[in-house]
Structures are given as structure tokens and as C-alpha cells.
Amino acid sequence: MLARGETVIQWMEKLAPKHYAVPDDRIGLQIGSLRKEIRRVLVALDVTPAVVEEAGELGAELIIAHHAPLYRPLKHLQTDTPEGALMASLLRRDIAVYVAHTNLDSAEGGMNDWMAEALGIEGRAVLEEVHTDKLFKLAVFVPVDHQDAVRGALFNAGAGWIGNYSHCSFNIEGTGTFLPREGTDPYIGKQGKFEKAAEVRIETIVPDSARKAVVQAMLKAHPYEEVAYDLYPVDLKGRSFGLGRVGSLPQPESLDSFCERVKKALDVPFVRVVGDGSRQVRKVAVLGGSGSRYIRHAKFAGADVLVTGDIDYHTAHDADAMGLAIVDPGHNAEKIMKPKTARWLQEKLKAAGYDTEVLPSQANTEPFRLR
The missing domain is CATH 3.40.1390.30 (NIF3 (NGG1p interacting factor 3)-like)
Structure with missing residues (x-):
């Protein structure tokens, strides 16, 4: 199974989230479309004619580059200029170009x-x-017999980090009350009957970058059909990037x-x-x-x-x-990024069951030489 371009970039943005970039940096999809299956990805430092030729020979439909080919604004796109000829070659071969620059830095x-x-x-x-992750406090109420499963799901999704300490939480036992109404399917109790349940309030820290994944993991691991939880910002500094x-x-x-x-x-x-x-x-x-x-x-x-x-x-x-x-x-x-990025992305795609191949560019884009 081949990954679509959007899927490849979703993985790439896990390595280098776009909000890590400095303001006004030229990142993201610059040329072509991601709405297609990708057999091969070529990872390059620069997008030069040699790199485009290499991508064409390899049958790569996507180039992930560190340096943007469209960095300075173009007033026109004339194919008899070096910039225009490069764009035309990419479009003619249907090769998309995605840029990860200061976000990868x-x-x-x-x-x-x-x-x-x-x-x-x-x-x-x-x-x-450049960026500091905002922190949130998550408090969720869990039946006693599911507390380990829910805590584990929270930690595995990225919650519970304080500095270099992981799996941090605070837990308080108490009694939860509820009355299941018509149309409910309660994990504990019966419809129309007021219930008391032994529960644990689990509190932990959630970075903004993992907030969506943590909440999804919590809801999936929790046995209740309606999960009671609080999520609110705290005035503490998270990890810096x-x-x-x-x-x-x-x-x-x-x-x-x-x-x-x-x-x-x-x-x-x-x-x-x-x-x-x-x-x-x-x-x-x-x-x-x-x-x-x-x-x-x-x-x-x-x-x-x-x-x-x-x-x-x-x-x-x-x-x-x-x-x-x-x-x-x-x-x-910075050419060190070619094999490193290619290896990281290849491992993630393979683990997800995709046959898309990710290759580091072999083209030498160093413009200087010594004499």
C-alpha cells in the first residue's frame, strides 16, 4: 500500500511541526499537489536542476527539501529564466516540493x-x-478498576512530563454520583437509578502539542460513554524549541x-x-x-x-x-539532514504499513569549490 502525499507530510510534520518555524519562513507545500499516491520521496537540502533530474530518474513524486526553491517573491514565471525553468521542469514531471526549514532546525x-x-x-x-509549548492541566474522573489503563493511555500519548520527569500524576480517591437517563448505556448502574461509584480523580500535565492526542487516548481508554474531565491552561512554562x-x-x-x-x-x-x-x-x-x-x-x-x-x-x-x-x-x-530525515520518515511509514520509499538525495548541491 502506497501512502498518499498528505499522509507523508502528516508524518513529516510530526518531526518538524510547522509552528516551530520562525515568522514568515517559506515552509510547507510550494509546488505541485499532495493529492496523489507517492511511490518514492526524495529528501534534499536544495532543489536544483540536478536534484530535479535525480528525482525524475528515481520516479519520485515528492521532494522534501530544507531550502525553499521559492524563497524570494517572484514577479513573473518565465520559463526562459533559471527559476522559471526549474518550476516548469517540476510541474512537467508532476513532482511536488514540500519545504521544512526553520521548523526542522x-x-x-x-x-x-x-x-x-x-x-x-x-x-x-x-x-x-522560537516556540514554547503551552501547558494544560487535565483532570479526569475514572472508576477505580480502570485507573491504570487510563493513566497508561495518557502517558503513552504524551501527558505527564514535568522537565525530565515522565509519568507524573496526582490521584485522589472519592465518590462520583450520576443518574443514567433514558437512552443511556451506563458502564456502572442502570437507567433511572441514582448511582454512587468509587472513582479516582487523575490529574496530569498536558503540553499543547500533545493535547489532541492525549484527549483522544483518554476517551478511548475510558469505560464511560460520557467522560467527566476538565482541561484548562496553567501559567507555567513548557518545553522550549x-x-x-x-x-x-x-x-x-x-x-x-x-x-x-x-x-x-x-x-x-x-x-x-x-x-x-x-x-x-x-x-x-x-x-x-x-x-x-x-x-x-x-x-x-x-x-x-x-x-x-x-x-x-x-x-x-x-x-x-x-x-x-x-x-x-x-x-x-546542513546536508546531514538528508539521510537523517529520510531514515526517520522511512521508519515511520514502514511501521504504519506503507510501501512508499524514502531516499536521501545523492546530488551535490555545494556551489563552492577550492582551487
């Missing part, structure tokens, strides 16, 4: 976590918050030694470096893509070095003056 287990993990950074925290990561290496090492680590981990032939190669670095900030705007965030977080791309001349001087080392592996270092 911000996602837990997404771009910046992949890069930080590859570099061996431990104890990671978000460098720049955002750009970049900051953490520590297992042991300090020289900046020059760290540069070799970066080249190997991110599969790049060279890096540009700001800072004395003999200086010791341990606390590391990493931000995939273009990070010139985030040198002060890295310094404020206590980082010794920032790993990011597209550092310009004046930003390099500013970083050097503030004592922040920089290792610039280039923007194309």
Missing part, C-alpha cells in the same frame, strides 16, 4: 540536534527560543583539534576559523545554516566556539573582539 531531534550529536556535544540546550544548540564536549580540546572534529563529523573538506588554534574550547554552540546574527547569543550562553555557516568579514571581527571562536563549515554542512 528548531525541532527536537531535528537539524541542530543532528549536528550537535555528530560533534559529540553533551547536555544540549536551545540557543535561541528553537534555533541552535549549546552544550559541552566531553573534554576540552584545542580549537585546531576541534576543527578536525568538525570536518570529519559534518563531512566537509575545509572550515574557516576565527580564533587562535591553540586555545582550549569545551562549551560549543552550533547553528545550522547562516548564523552571523547569533554570535552574541552564543557568547551570552557561555560558548567558547560557535559552529555555523556564512560568517561575513565584519561579523568575524566582532566575534574575535568578544573572545568567541568561530568554525564555519559552510551552509552545505
Whole structure:
């Protein structure tokens, strides 16, 4: 069974929810239609003519890209321009393009976590918050003999997290009363008879991102046909998601030694470096893509070095003056997302019973070369 395009993207948005993106980022479906069965998905960093040709040869009906082919507004779509020819080629081949950009950067287990993990950074925290999950308190009244089943359903759906503690709840035993009216099918008691039931009030925390799934799981596990529950917002800060990561290496090492680590981990032939190669670095900030705007965030977080791309001349001087080392592996270092995204999505689709194949692009979209 093949997954339809909408189904593929539903899974993709579990990895990288759209509301994790920075405002006005160009994400989502940009070209074509998802209303079709998908035999193959090609995961690419960029959408270039080489990538489109690769997708065509593979028979891929969908490209999931990190960088948007439609980033700057187009005033016209002329097929004798590079942009227009690219769009025409995609439309002619009926290949849809879906973009996951800063939402994939911000996602837990997404771009910046992949890069930080590859570099061996431990104890990671978000460098720049983009989204904070709102928290809700859920209180549900459950017959005593079903309390374990309902609690388990709540926790499995994403409820019960407080910091790094899971399965958190508070439980109070009490007596529930009700009178089943005509047309009801009560789990306890009979129609027309006032009933008292031994119940447990289960209270737990629910993040906004899991609210719908938690409520659905609760209703499915609960034996009552009419479930009594309360769900209300609480003035507490939930988990934060955002750009970049900051953490520590297992042991300090020289900046020059760290540069070799970066080249190997991110599969790049060279890096540009700001800072004395003999200086010791341990606390590391990493931000995939273009990070010139985030040198002060890295310094404020206590980082010794920032790993990011597209550092310009004046930003390099500013970083050097503030004592922040920089290792610039280039923007194309984000190609780490191709095999990682493809593997994650393939596993989810396969587990759901779909035969759709997800492949990482093999096309090299690095525009620079050394001479």
C-alpha cells in the first residue's frame, strides 16, 4: 500500500511541526499537489536542476527539501529564466516540493540536534527560543478498576512530563454520583437509578502539542460513554524549541583539534576559523545554516566556539573582539539532514504499513569549490 502525499507530510510534520518555524519562513507545500499516491520521496537540502533530474530518474513524486526553491517573491514565471525553468521542469514531471526549514532546525531531534550529536556535544540546550509549548492541566474522573489503563493511555500519548520527569500524576480517591437517563448505556448502574461509584480523580500535565492526542487516548481508554474531565491552561512554562544548540564536549580540546572534529563529523573538506588554534574550547554552540546574527547569543550562553555557516568579514571581527571562536563549515554542512530525515520518515511509514520509499538525495548541491 502506497501512502498518499498528505499522509507523508502528516508524518513529516510530526518531526518538524510547522509552528516551530520562525515568522514568515517559506515552509510547507510550494509546488505541485499532495493529492496523489507517492511511490518514492526524495529528501534534499536544495532543489536544483540536478536534484530535479535525480528525482525524475528515481520516479519520485515528492521532494522534501530544507531550502525553499521559492524563497524570494517572484514577479513573473518565465520559463526562459533559471527559476522559471526549474518550476516548469517540476510541474512537467508532476513532482511536488514540500519545504521544512526553520521548523526542522528548531525541532527536537531535528537539524541542530543532528549536528550537535555528530560533534559529540553533551547536555544540549536551545540557543535561541522560537516556540514554547503551552501547558494544560487535565483532570479526569475514572472508576477505580480502570485507573491504570487510563493513566497508561495518557502517558503513552504524551501527558505527564514535568522537565525530565515522565509519568507524573496526582490521584485522589472519592465518590462520583450520576443518574443514567433514558437512552443511556451506563458502564456502572442502570437507567433511572441514582448511582454512587468509587472513582479516582487523575490529574496530569498536558503540553499543547500533545493535547489532541492525549484527549483522544483518554476517551478511548475510558469505560464511560460520557467522560467527566476538565482541561484548562496553567501559567507555567513548557518545553522550549528553537534555533541552535549549546552544550559541552566531553573534554576540552584545542580549537585546531576541534576543527578536525568538525570536518570529519559534518563531512566537509575545509572550515574557516576565527580564533587562535591553540586555545582550549569545551562549551560549543552550533547553528545550522547562516548564523552571523547569533554570535552574541552564543557568547551570552557561555560558548567558547560557535559552529555555523556564512560568517561575513565584519561579523568575524566582532566575534574575535568578544573572545568567541568561530568554525564555519559552510551552509552545505546542513546536508546531514538528508539521510537523517529520510531514515526517520522511512521508519515511520514502514511501521504504519506503507510501501512508499524514502531516499536521501545523492546530488551535490555545494556551489563552492577550492582551487
